Amino acid sequence: MTLQINSDRLWQSLMHLAEIGATAKGGVCRLALTDLDRQGRDLFVAWCRDAGLSVRVDAIGNLFARREGTDPSRRAVAMGSHIDTQPTGGKFDGNFGVLAGLEVLRTLDDAGIRTAAPLEVAVWTNEEGSRFVPVMMGSGVFSGAFGLDDVLLQQDIDGLSVGAELARIGYAGSQVPGEVPGGMFDAYFEAHIEQGPVLEAHDLTIGVVPGALGQRWYDVVVTGMEAHAGPTPMNQRHDALLAASQLVQRINQIALEHAPHARGTVGFLQVSPNSRNTIPGTVKFSVDFRALDDEVLAAMDQALQDSCAALMASDPRLNIAVEQVVYFKPCRFDADCIGLVRNAAETLGLANMDVVSGAGHDAVYLAAVAPSAMIFVPCKDGISHNELEDAQQDHLAAGANVLLHAVLARAS
Secondary structure, eight states: OOOOOOHHHHHHHHHHHHTTTBOTTSOBOOOTTSHHHHHHHHHHHHHHHHTTOEEEEBTTOOEEEEEOOSOTTSOOEEEEEOOOOOTTBOSSTTHHHHHHHHHHHHHHHHHTOOOSSOEEEEEOTTSSOSSSSSSSHHHHHHHTSSOHHHHHTOBOTTSOBHHHHHHHHTOOOOBOTTOOTTSSOSEEEEEEEOSSSHHHHHTOSEEEEOEEOEEEEEEEEEEOOOEETTTSOGGGOOOHHHHHHHHHHHHHHHHHHTTTTOEEEOOOEEEESOOTTEEOOEEEEEEEEEESSHHHHHHHHHHHHHHHHHHHHHOTTOEEEEEEEEEEOOEEOOHHHHHHHHHHHHHTTOOEEEOOBOSOOHHHHHTTTSOEEEEEEOOGGGOOSSTTOOOOHHHHHHHHHHHHHHHHHHHO
16 A cells, blocks of 8 residues: 555644644734744654654754664755744644654654655744744745844844844754755755645645746835815826826736736735825835746836836826835746656645645745755635634645655655
8 A cells, every 4th residue: 555644643733733822713823933933843843852853953943853864875855844823824834844744754654664865854933924024034044045144133023133032932053054964955845735726726635836936026105296185176186096096907917917827916005194185195005026937027027117107207296116125036846856746646646736836935945955846735715824724634634645755755
C-alpha cells in the first residue's frame, strides 16, 4: 500500500495548536512575538523533541527541526510555513504547512523509513506582518532580502522592537540566518490552504502551484479644490473624489485587460474634508496591482500613470501624485519540484490543477535561495484571514500526503 500520513494525528495537532489564541468565533489571534506566539512555539518544539528531532533557532527567531539522513554529503530537504496569525486569523493559514511537515516526519518514523538527505521543518517568524513590518520577515532575512540589523529595530505600534520581543519570549537564537548544516537546502516544499475559491469551485483536492503573483502597491493622492456643494455649478468643480472614483474604475479595468492572472484592488480610501455639503478637495487611496509576469506589472503601472496624466490634462486644477510603496517580483517555482508535487498527486489518485498563488508566502523568498514549490488544498468558500476560515480534514490529509511523497522523492 502507498504510504499515508496519520490524518487524525494531523487534525488533532492542528486543533491543539489552535487552542493557543483561540477566539470566540472559532478563529485564532496569535500575533508574532507575543506571549501566545511563544506558547505556540513551545508546543511545536515539545512535539519535535518528542519525535527525536534536533531544534535550532536563528537570530530572527526562525525555528528549524531536523531529522538526519543516511548520507552525510546530502543537503537537507525542507518543509514549513508559519504559526503567527492575523488578528482575526484562522486555524489553518500557515499552521497547516508547519504541522503537515511535522506529520511527514512522524509518519516516516512510524514506517521506519530513513531518507538519504536530512529533512527539516521550518517555522518562519512574522510571516503575516500584522504586528511588525515587513511581511514574511523571517524568510526574508533568511534569504537575504532584508538585513537582520534593520529588521531587529522594527517596532510595533507600542514602540516594542522585534529584537527586544524576540529576547523577551526566549527565541532570539544564535544561528546566523541563512546558514544550514551541510549547506543551503536542496529543496523547499510548502503546503498551504489556497486562501481563494478556485479549487473548491472546480471540486478538486490539490493545487499544483507554478508560481506566485508579483505585486506593486501604491499610495495615491488626488488634490482638487474644496467648495460649497450648493453654490458651485457642476461645470466649475474640481472634485477630487470624482477623479478618484474614475481611477478606481480604471484600476479594475486595467486588471481585467490583463486576465486571467492580473489583479487590481483599491482597499483603502480617505476623503477630505469628508463633509456632507463640501466638494471633496483631497482623496488618498491605495492601489494593489498583482500579476504573474513582470512585463504585465510594468504595463499595468504604465496604464495607471497614463490614466492619471489624462485626468490632470482634463482639469488643470487637478493634481494626482502616485507613490509606489511595495514591489515584489513575480515568482516562478522550480520546474523539478513542481513536477514532484504533480507526480505525487497523480500517484495518490488525487484530482489536481495548476493554481497560481495570489498571496505572498515564505516559499516566495525561499525560491531565491533553493528550488521550491507549493501545494494548495481547498478552504471553505475561499475564506482566509478570517475567524471563519475552514478546511476539510480529508483535504488537509491529502495535501500532507502529497507533501510526504514529493519530499520522499527528492530526499531519497
